[in-house]
Amino acid sequence: MNVVEPVRTLVLWCPDWPVVAACAADQVPAHRPAAVFAANRVVATSAVARASGVRRGQRRREAQSRCPELVVLPADPDRDARFFERVAAAVEELVVGVEVVRPGVVAVPVSGAAGYFGGEEPLIEMLVDHVSGVAGVECQVGVADGVFAAVLAAHRAVRVPPGATAAFLAPLDVRELDQPGADRGELVDLLRRLGIRTLGAFAELTERDVASRFSADGLRAHRLARGRFDRPPHRRRPPPELSLRTEFDPPLERVDAAAFAARSLAGRFHAGLAEHGLACTRLGIYAGTERGEEFARVWRCAEPLDAQGVENRVRWQFEGWLRAAEPGARPTGGVTWLRLVPDETVEGRHLQTGLWHGAGATADEERDGRAARAMVHVQGLLGPERVVTARLDGGRGPAERVRLVPWGERHQADTPANPLDRTDPAWPGRLPAPSPAxxxxxxxxxxxxxxxxxxxxxxxxxxxxxxxxxxxxxxxxxxxxxxxxxxxxxxxxxxxxxxxxxxxxxxxxxxxxxxxxxxxxxxxxxxxxxxxxxxxxxxxxxxx
Structure with a gap:
């Protein structure tokens, strides 16, 4: 793996964003303690709830026993992305090249913006004031070499001097490697059992020792701990023909119609990259309306995107444009065209084998791929809601645990309307196994x-x-x-x-x-x- 120097990056982070978005959606006052739950566990809390002893990972009963007046809110990635659009738009009013890392976090290159505004400190002050005034949310800014270090700097609201990233990371807990979307929980747990508790201790290991003991992701995590670049190597600009544009007639004016269009478009986009042995790590989404308006957003991805990942980001972006944007920033007409651009790609080998249906695929994978394409084709003929699949969900009775969801939709149990609505063995009053045939x-x-x-x-x-x-x-x-x-x-x-x-x-x-x-x-x-x-x-x- 080639060594690539990190780029000086500014990250703007909105603390407790899932709670902020959920409270905005449900109109929960800021002084009320609130927490977002998934799988009956706390995934995000407000500062008021933390003051009462509510912590991430707690079960709902424990959290409510510590804070009886706690407002329970469901996890919903779509909602988080939709409400975050106004923050990203506010940042984009001052700085070009905004990349949404995930809802709650945006990254921008520092060099050009800092030179225009007279340095990094004036840029940071102006961004914080502008986002707080326009979007009405609190935020923190961090600057460091590389996105990973800049995110951790934003959590601490510090500016790391150029070249000092490794020293900044060294005393931090090794659990910082397990950022949302990175899925490094097992790696972090293994490192702690081996007695490696800080990023500096992990960085002191040689690459040869890390490569012989850990996976390729472990080697990338090691480079993050050393303050090196946090992306897979061999990135390159894809050829222009891999961009995909589609026209809509009649124009799209509803989110559900846009989501359905995004599903087939994402599949074709991913298939085109797969034919060239590539996967997208930075996705540009561009749209135009019948009145000549144009909208753009770039999504930075921690891991290469599969077709479902592309579809999710297109859907989130449409929800942000059509629903959550400020009235003056919303499209005034229907969307007439959409273009997906792979702004940055990596070699296809960085994807897991199971995501590819082509050379080297097993017979089961080939059959699954053909079945999925057939389902999508039938949906195109009958509509997305006419082709459904049964999924097990939370519920007390057997009939309540079975839900019919449109084919291709992510499992609705991931973000239920009720945080307790899960297939949790500890569900109160759930009928014990076996279930009726x-x-x-x-x-x-x-x-x-x-x-x-x-x-x-x-x-x-x-x-x-x-x-x-x-x-x-x-x-x-x-x-x-x-x-x-x-x-x-x-x-x-x-x-x-x-x-x-x-x-x-x-x-x-x-x-x-x-x-x-x-x-x-x-x-x-x-x-x-x-x-x-x-x-x-x-x-x-x-x-x-």
Whole structure:
């Protein structure tokens, strides 16, 4: 791997951006403690919440026990990128060459801007004042050699002198290598178990020792710790024919239509690069409207982009332009053309093998690729919402855990509307495994009768009026052979009342009808028509 000297870079960082964007979207006052959750864990907190003891990585219960008034907000990368557009636009009003590293972080080259404004210090002061005044958010700025060091400098609001980056990085914790999007958690954990706790200690190792013990990403991380360049080598400007432009007729005016167009465009863009053995690490997105307006944004990527990564950034950018931009900066007409430009590329070998469907691909990868292209083609004929795939998601009951999402969309469980809406084994009141083999889209209403022939009534959370003896479906009773339950669908607390209870029953066979195991539920909010004081029992699923 060739050594490339880092470029003097300025990074503007908006602290706690996921919380800032979520509070802006939900109109949560700034003085309220708030935290963003993903997979039932804290991923970002406000300063007020941190003062109450809320920390990243905490479970929701622990965070709320430390701060009962905590505002719980869901993680949503699309929202974060959409609201960050106004910040990027504010920076672009003063400095050209803005690159969005990720929502909350932008990077710009220092040399030209510093010379124009009279030095790095005046540039920093002007940027902070301008972004705070125009976008209305707090920000910190750091300057160093290379994007990685500049991001860490921005976290500390310092300007590292030229040539002093290695000395600045040396005392920092080695966990700084695991920046969002880098996915170096396993590497950092291994280094700490080996007794390497600081970036300086890691930098003292020789490249030969690092290359023999760690992967190629470990070697890149080693160069980051030494203050070297933080990109894969052999970058080059791609030939102009790899840029992709498409026209829209009629013009696009809605985000959902733009997202659908971005999906097919991203696939063609990625395929064109793949044919040349390249992958994009810096993506330029350019658009024009029917009234002659032009918009541009460059996205810097920590890792080479696959087709899904290109699609996500195009969708985020359209949401920023069409929804979140200031009224004067929004397009006044529909988008008539879109152009994707690979501003910077690397050799295709820097991508994982599984991302490529071509030479060297396995038979399974080839079949997956053909199936994906067929699905996209059908979506083009019928529309994106007409081709769906089933995904397991969070929920208490089996029907709630299955969601149909459009083909190609990222899993909706990654950013649920409810932070608890996850496939978490610790979900309160979740029905234990195994799940029924057959789950009815619409539960089937039935009657449940006891030994006396009367409807079975719930006397408490776990108590039935009498043991069940028959299930009545369409007027025909089936004898109950065995049963278990009921179980409430919420964690039992003194102040909570369950909305629903579950039961499992085995019905005896009769004639040609075999023995069958059922999952039944009683909705305590709905009364049975034949018994006003009785709950409505329904069949939710059937076991094999």
């Amino acid at each position: 057959t789950v009815y889209r619409r539960p089937v209403p039935v009657g449940l009768r006891g030994e006396s022939g009367a409807e079975v009534v719930l006397l408490g959370r776990r108590e039935l009026s009498e043991p069940p003896r028959a299930v009545v479906l369409s007027g025909q009773p089936r004898a109950v052979r065995r049963w278990a339950g009921p179980w409430p669908d919420k964690l039992v607390r003194s102040t909570w009342q369950p909305d629903r209870v579950w039961m499992q029953l085995v019905l005896e066979g009769s004639g040609d009808e075999p023995e069958v195991a059922l999952l039944m539920a009683a909705d305590l909010r709905t009364e049975a028509p034949q018994c006003p004081q009785c709950p409505q029992w329904t069949i939710e699923g059937m076991y094999d």
